[in-house]
Amino acid sequence: MTTWIFGPCSAESREQVMETAGAISAVCGRTPFIFRAGVWKPRTSPRTFQGAGEQGLEWLKEVKRTYGVETATEVATPEHVAAAVNAGIDYLWIGARTSANPLAVQALADALTAQRSGSHLEAIQQPKAVLIKNPVNADADLWLGNIERLEKTGIPVMAVHRGCNHLPCWKMAHIVRTLRPDIPMLLDPSHMSGDAARVPELMAKIAELNLNGSMVEVHTRPDTALSDAKQQITPRQLQECIEKILNFTRDVHKTELNWLRAEIDELDDALWDTIAARMDVSRRIGEWKKANGVTPLQPKRFEQIRSQRMEWAKQNGLDAELIAQVMEAIHKESLKQQE
């Protein structure tokens, strides 16, 4: 079973919520999905939209009645848990900022347990699952600890991988996936990239890494969105993503290799970004040298950084020949940039 969670970053108004839910229902057809919308928004600045609050829960209730879909919202305090559960919200997610604080997660776990023991058999009001996003910092142990805290509530737990600072952090997710293969893991390509244009390519990772579904931010007019405007896709773009992903075949034999490739591709991105940034500094050094009558080639300086790096290579078990070749190539290009 693949879990699909689609909806806007924030519930902005009754009209926006209903319109978006209707548009997503239309593109999903018979593919079941959970409708998401945040009503309490953990925003960086207090001067931006903070969410509609409890009235947003009423809009989610209306979505459920009108379109017959399950609903999800973010909880960050025990009061949010009580309000969301009492409003019949089916899935609760804990956001990346809350996930960075174990005391906050424990308080939510305690609230879920209290809610559970307070409910009567005839009218059980409890979420179908609680979803825990990875913390904003790439800390696999903290994410694993949060999963454990939430499991004690007896409510099913799912993990949502949303990256850190718009980097995918595949290594962290790979660790969690390996240690807890029993916990479903969903991908959040919207927060992972922060860029609507990159969402479709990231969706392919669901099949490649054999993940259990996805949470995607969808808005009928992303450019007018009150939060996360750059990363929300339209229902039409969502339709293209779903069509593609439903046609993917999962080659589970290659899943582990694909995880390792995701890790290495991310390292390569960082490596090339660093080389590009290094060339930029190198050009600026070239300008300074020109202005001050210094020649680009400074053999003493190069010899100094080369020998330091050789020592470092020895300590880190890296092949000296490889380091020498790479340094030579980078230095040659730097000199070219400075001439």
Ligand code: PEP
């Ligand atoms: C969200 O899903 O809208 C959200 C705030 O996510 P995150 O906690 O991953 O930033």
Ligand code: MN
């Ligand atoms: Mn968001």
